[in-house]
Amino acid sequence: MHYQNTYVNLDPRLYHKQPPTALESPRAGHFNTQVAEQLGWADDDDLMARWVDIVGGQYVPSQFEPLAMAYAGHQFGQWAGQLGDGRGLLVAQVLDHNNQLQDLHLKGSGLTPYSRMGDGRAVLRSTIREYLCGHALTQLDIPSSNALGFVVSDTPVRRERMEAGAALMRVADSHIRLGHIEWIASFAPDLLGEFTDYMIDTYYPKSRDSEAPVLAFLQAVVERTARMIADWQLIGFAHGVMNTDNLSITGSTLDFGPFGFMERFNPAWINNHSDHTGRYTYQNQPAIGHWNLNVWLPHFMRLEGVTRDALSDCLAPYEPTFMQHYQQGLCRKLGLPHQKESLSLAFEWLTLLEDNLLDYTNSFRALLGLISPENYPYEKQLLATLTHELQGEALQVWQDWSARYLAHVQALSIEQVVTDMQTTNPVYVLRNSMAQRAITAAKQGQFEEVSRLYELLASPYTVQDIATALDSTPPAPNAPQMPISCSS
Structure with missing residues (x-):
């Protein structure tokens, strides 16, 4: 890798230099080969062979210069004073294959002077959620941190109950915050x-x-x-x-x-x-x-x-x-040009979704089944599910809206409409239930579901054979959506 450790050269009041505190018996959870290739990590035999030890804090390459950053912040609108990296270390900065600076940040690496009342550790469930979400957003072309990989260990960590300690090597273009x-x-x-x-x-x-x-x-x-x-x-x-x-x-x-x-x-x-x-x-x-x-x-x-x-x-x-x-993005999701009439249709569509608690991802994707049902059988089925959930006046609202929408679409290039919709409306996002199933299996030492979701979310705009019905199934309309804790 092409190291460019510059933060460590700033005034030492801005950070605290320290090595990670090793986890006990770290074991591989998942390794992101795309990120490894992007960083040049994949070109270094020593890094590849010892990635579990590195993420587990048991081995620190000589080119790494680990440090915990000091920062502050407003939390829930209130001044919180000094915060800082309480369970993470900026271990290195590198130039990737696109000559873009990337931070390597080890999360779950032990106590620092900024840990306050924390224990400096991360648990498996939060680690898996962050690992999969960074990957998902990156593949959706949304600027995001990603991760090189994560490990699980025998180190006990107490949250609401005792859990297995884990660590994640996060990769981001910067860890400097407001x-x-x-x-x-x-x-x-x-x-x-x-x-x-x-x-x-x-x-x-x-x-x-x-x-x-x-x-x-x-x-x-x-x-x-x-x-x-x-x-x-x-x-x-x-x-x-x-x-x-x-x-x-x-x-x-x-x-x-x-x-x-x-x-x-x-x-x-x-x-x-x-x-x-x-x-x-x-x-x-x-x-x-x-x-x-x-x-x-x-x-x-x-x-x-x-x-x-x-x-x-x-x-x-x-x-x-x-x-x-x-x-502009909302109009593209409907395959329409960015103009007043398109926006009017778009906001009516969102109102229809909200009034009837329709699934956000599936509903947008289902519109391909309305425009081109012969070419999009999966989306045609999504459309059938959507209309089945609408009753009475809501069904009439849908029929009226879809007729006006089709009239706008038919005045355009269908090929361009379909291209815009297909590339802005994913088939798959990381639903909480998907992440939870992967977490449940991982707690039993089985990481196959993490691997499957990694592959699924690598191509979120394409219908895939490895998908299951549960990957696209929302909770029941009146079922509460699962709230998540900061340690989840």
Whole structure:
């Protein structure tokens, strides 16, 4: 691998250097060959042979320089003070085969000075969920952390009960969060200029071409964040814990805890069992992204030439960027051009889904069975299931909407319509029930279901023979969708 460990050269107040604390008898859970090839890990025989020992914390390659990052944050809208990597270590930074900087971050690696009341460990269930979700979002072309692999061990870890300790080698384009700046502003304000230069030079070098590089950088972060959250909304993904310490400066999805992919379409669904007020529901994500950035930006007023009005100008593109990306994507999911009539149909469609608690993923995909039933037998069956769930007035609403929708489609190139729909509406997402079945088997030492889901989610837009009916079956309309804890 091409190592480029630069974070370790920053002011030592920003981190604590330490090795991982080894797990007992680590064993392979799953290894991501795609990520290994992307990083160049697959080209190193020693890394390939000892990946379980590395992820298990028993062996640290000489090129690694492990450190725990310090950061702070607002959690559920309240200032939480110093946080930091309480169970993870940034072990190395590398340039991948696309010359893109990637962080290797070992999660579940033991106590650090930032562990607070935690034990520094991760359990198998949360590790499997993060491993599969990072893979799923990456294959859906949504910016996200991914993972090289995970291990399970004999190390006991107590959560609600005693469980097996596990570890994950997470890979992301950055682990710098909005909370890093919040920490600097509170505990080391003299570092703000140096750290801002590092973020610009490392992650936003094109901003240097601007007359005001800092403002160009800040606006770029705002716009990337808006596009990421629009991508979440389009695919039906709810992050579940959008604290400022869980948002990356690169606009990539980071920190999978109580996440969920929408099944029965209820935008107010609370998928985090700790979210008692519903702050982080699916429907609130765009507003929370704006709130987080609005909290983050004023810290940069300490820098020369950065005024309140200038920061307001940096934040201003958030809403139009989100709306344009979301509306364009929503029209593409229906195979329609981005125009007023298309949006009207799209929002009527979402209302139909919400009013009748239809499955979000299946319903969008079923429209291919409406447009081209002879070419899409699987989608034709999804359509039959959809219409079977509609009764009385709701069925009439569907018939009226589908007739108007088909009239719009028939005025377009059917080939282009189908292409847009097929490439934006997945057949498979990581439903909570799917992850749970993999977790249940893994606790018995059987990782075949993890492997099957990995393969299934590697091609989410294609109907696959390895799929089962359960992979596309939502809960009953009135059944509560499973809330997830931060340790799940």
